[in-house]
Amino acid sequence: MRTASGVWRWRHNPLRRGTDLAEAWVALAALVMIVLAGPLVGWFCGAFVDRALGDVARVQHLHRHPTTATVIRALPTRSAVPNPDGIADAIPRGRAAAHWTGVDGSRHTGALSTVKRHDSPGNRLRIWTDDHGEIVTRPMTPSTARAHAVLAGFGAAAATAGVIVAGRRLVVWRLVRRRYVQIDRDWAEAGPDWGRTGTGS
Structure with missing residues (x-):
């Protein structure tokens, strides 16, 4: 307004x-x-x-499938890197060797990132795989x-x-x-006569 x-x-x-x-x-x-x-x-x-x-x-929902992996053994993990505030991660992370079967029936073995308390042999972990049984991230949700x-x-x-x-x-x-250019131009024209009697100022 x-x-x-x-x-x-x-x-x-x-x-x-x-x-x-x-x-x-x-x-x-x-x-x-x-x-x-x-x-x-x-x-x-x-x-x-x-x-x-x-x-x-x-x-992603068409080509990514949930399956279950079974932990074979825990794997050594690197020392945790503290965050910038110096506070340790609230959830201890670990790595484990596990095997799983892909949606196409193929069998796979590999290393998984897990929560520390879930890396014991025999534990079952929910993972997502592609059409060939390779591990992928969870598909994006509509929300x-x-x-x-x-x-x-x-x-x-x-x-x-x-x-x-x-x-x-x-x-x-x-x-x-x-x-400003116009002001300078006008002042250049009127400046020399500024205040003089009879100049119309």
Whole structure:
């Protein structure tokens, strides 16, 4: 509202300069673009990411399968690296050799990262494998994909607003420079006669 009133106030002000009116219009245009373009870009970006990640999640659920691995023996672990606060991990981690059967019937043996208390021989661990029985991460859930899409939408809207604000600042900076150039030019013309009698000052 202040921007719109500023444009209206400068329309017939006898003291206004061309750059003043241009600056007010630039501010109004930037405000309108932020209100309209920011949410629109955010919505389109969020919808695109939602579709893309939704497709990824569906493919992962088709080709990633839960299975059970049986621990054979515990494996030595490297010494834990403390976090920057110097506090040890609340859940001790370990490694274990285990065997499992893939969805295609193939048998596999390998090292798994486990919670320390689950690395005893005979313990059964839930893991995810691909179509060939190789270990993969858990497939993405639809809620996770949607959360990423929402964050991407907000990020795109914020980035759009930032670009618009930066563009407005650049235009205003150019207008201020032009204003100073005009002041210097006018002063160069009027300065030598400033205060003299009969010069119209």
